[in-house]
Amino acid sequence: MSTDSRAFDHHPLALEVCSCSPSTIRVLESPVRRRILCVLLERRTVAFRELTSALSRSSESVPSDDDLDDQHALLASLHHTHVPKLERAELVSVHSEDDVLSLDLHPDIYRGPLTAHLLRSVDQEVWAAVAAVYRDNRRGAVLTLLAQSGPTQTMESLASRLVESSVRGIDRSVSGGRETKADVEITLHHVHLPVLANVGLVDYDVTSGEVTYTGNRWFELGEFVETLPPRMRVGV
Numbered sequence: 001m002s003t004d005s006r007a008f009d010h011h012p013l014a015l016e017v018c019s020c021s022p023s024t025i026r027v028l029e030s031p032v033r034r035r036i037l038c039v040l041l042e043r044r045t046v047a048f049r050e051l052t053s054a055l056s057r058s059s060e061s062v063p064s065d066d067d068l069d070d071q072h073a074l075l076a077s078l079h080h081t082h083v084p085k086l087e088r089a090e091l092v093s094v095h096s097e098d099d100v101l102s103l104d105l106h107p108d109i110y111r112g113p114l115t116a117h118l119l120r121s122v123d124q125e126v127w128a129a130v131a132a133v134y135r136d137n138r139r140g141a142v143l144t145l146l147a148q149s150g151p152t153q154t155m156e157s158l159a160s161r162l163v164e165s166s167v168r169g170i171d172r173s174v175s176g177g178r179e180t181k182a183d184v185e186i187t188l189h190h191v192h193l194p195v196l197a198n199v200g201l202v203d204y205d206v207t208s209g210e211v212t213y214t215g216n217r218w219f220e221l222g223e224f225v226e227t228l229p230p231r232m233r234v235g236v
Contacts, residue, residue: 018227029131140232151213
């Protein structure tokens with residue numbers, strides 16, 4: 001499988017997603033929450049019922065993880081699920097006395113990459129892939145090793161290098177050197193590699209044990225790894 005980046009048309013805004021803070025990336029994996037933030041970026045403040053109407057009107061063009069055809073159900077999900085998560089990420093504030101939502105001055109908004117254009121333009125696949133990496137440091141460590149030593153490695157070699165790096169104190173994804181190579185192989189095989197494969201970032205051949213980076217359609221591997229926080233990168 002060729003991994004020459006020249007053979008791919010990388011998504012022009014994919015790395016902008018990677019420039020967001022980890023909490024922003026995780027909360028905005030939801031297309032509904034991206035649409036909420038998009039409305040707020042355009043209006044700055046919006047009443048909950050106006051927001052519900054705006055989301056319902058756009059339901060045909062926005063992938064949904066809620067039943068957007070039922071405005072009552074949507075309003076409840078905004079109050080109890082989506083908005084609280086955006087609040088915890090410090091992207092929005094709720095003014096309960098008048099049932100109004102407003103945009104917060106989060107660094108990702110006032111000096112970062114978050115714009116309505118970015119939220120509308122980047123595919124759900126990109127958000128899901130980046131969010132999957134940011135949910136566990138070891139996934140970033142795996143991608144770092146693929147970037148350092150070639151886009152195809154065996155699962156066993158990845159596990160060996162993770163344990164070796166942990167012993168030297170330069171890998172934060174293995175807890176204090178307490179995990180054995182067998183422990184790491186188990187979590188790679190059953191958890192992390194399947195997750196990375198499901199979101200399209202690697203191909204994991206369970207027969208040969210080979211792991212190959214496959215996210216070139218979105219971003220070049222080295223550039224992607226450079227956007228990860230140091231805690232997620234082996235040897236940084």
